[in-house]
Amino acid sequence: MFKEILGDYEPRGRIIQGVGKFIALGLDDPFHITTITGFTIYGIGKYIERKTTNYGIRMAKIDLENIRKDFRDLILDLSSIRF
Numbered sequence: 266m267f268k269e270i271l272g273d274y275e276p277r278g279r280i281i282q283g284v285g286k287f288i289a290l291g292l293d294d295p296f297h298i299t300t301i302t303g304f305t306i307y308g309i310g311k312y313i314e315r316k317t318t319n320y321g322i323r324m325a326k327i328d329l330e331n332i333r334k335d336f337r338d339l340i341l342d343l344s345s346i347r348f
Contacts (some may be wrong), residue, residue: 272321281310 289303
């Protein structure tokens with residue numbers, strides 16, 4: 266019960282997506298076999314992220330901290346502008 270309420274620390278499938286990106290973009294070959302394989306692995310990771318990630322208190326807290334940081338950065342940028 267607590268696991269559903271707290272949620273995950275990060276979306277599941279992120280590591281698989283990273284591996285897929287690396288294979289697709291980092292190991293490019295002339296026959297494009299690694300590109301197709303990499304994007305297939307990335308797609309599998311994206312599917313896992315959408316279907317199995319439990320968005321709970323932990324991820325909400327991380328999202329709110331990111332929004333707060335973005336607002337702080339925006340305010341600092343705006344305050345540095347001289348008219």
